[in-house]
Amino acid sequence: MPRDVTLTVNGARVSVPEGAMVSTAVAMAGLMGFRKSVTGEPRAPLCGMGICFECRVTVNGRAHVRSCQVVCSDGMEVRTDG
């Protein structure tokens, strides 16, 4: 079994298997919306492969990161605005 990686999502600690993407951590944190659309709707991943940009979040202070394309690492800080 792969070891676990621990990071925070909106300040809450989440553990995911090593190799998991940030999108997984956000889902496991129990958050439904990853971001708010320009008219305020909650949005979550659509394509899962870096095309749609619906899953974008802030990672270690960098905004607009596609959470489905970035592997989780220990101590990573993830923020959503959804």
Next chain:
Amino acid sequence: MADPIVVVGAGPAGLAAAARAAQSGARVVLLDDNPNPGGQIWRADSSKAPVGEAARWLQAAGNSAIERVNGARVVAAPAPSTLEIETFDGAREIRYSKLVLATGARERFLPFPGWTLPNVMGAGGLQALAKSGFPIAGKSVVVAGSGPLLLAVAQYLDTHGARVRLIAEQAEQSSITRFGLGLVRHPGKLIQAMGLRASLRPIPYMTGCWPTAAHGSGKLERVSLRRGAKTWDEPCDFLACGFGLVPNLELPLLLRCDLGETGVAVDEMQQASVTGVYAAGEVTGIGGLDLSLAEGEIAGYAAAGQPDRARALFSARASARRFAAALENAFALREELKALPWDETLVCRCEDVAFGRIRKFSGWREAKLQTRCGMGPCQGRVCGPALEFLLDWRTESVRPPVYPARIATLAGTSEPQPRS
């Protein structure tokens, strides 16, 4: 030292091209947007190692003559034979002697009321997320849309503990049966297709059936389905819905490659209209794994100056192309799907532009200027293929950056990263 052969895309076609070029003595750089090689079909499963054909090609692409750069997206082509690439850490320019475009395909999504709700995802989309650890065990899922991918996705979700309620395939049974008969000429495919079905638990495979709306408060709760005159609601946690695949043409268009009927136009050596630029795999037209591998191998050999070795693969490519054509006919999208979006249904999810505002215009250019449709971060990658089907709008040109890029990248002020 001469510039390397650069391969963009590390799915089956790109891996095959990189491996064959390296085996022919060339130096190769293999770029991919994803954190791991394999593309979508061989996307790494965080819980197990690759096996079989995937493992063989991934190993072949581990050749020491191949520099692999994962998590790299190509954002521009600032000068001849030069690509600008951006990674999580910064940007750099890379020069090539020959270029192989193996940018693959994405799912075609069609808008219907409620499709922007959280937990309405692509079919391949939910599978990709599940492979990266996204929790699906115990969740109930409706798989819908069109194409053989639905079967593979349903099987994957089922084996990983999801409860797949049904597969809604928009094509009619008669159309798929004709395709099934055609498979007899491709025995390997037939076994593969049957094996896939046989291993599924008894999941209803409903042909001539498609979703018309998704409902829920804050997230998906149920999906409305239609089959013939019958309509009903199916409760579920996830809707995994994709209407076939479309090639990723943004980079080929940026490089001014001519397009044909199905994707990038290529000659018998997989060379595009731009000399020294090759295209292989789904980007030349949706054709599946075997065709992608054959085209990739041909492109790799041709780019490395081994045309005789490339020619030896022509018959395998021709056979795979016949299969691809049969597939396309069997799963052609039905006209009724053009009535899926209501006027208030959002089509552009980046800028929240509804169908009623978009369809008043005669084409892309006017719609973009007046509504910002297609001008958000995805740059029309989602709404483009939808509007191509709904309104017959074709994307004609692409301007850099082909992905949203950081200002520092565009300004060329990123820290230069010396190449090893």
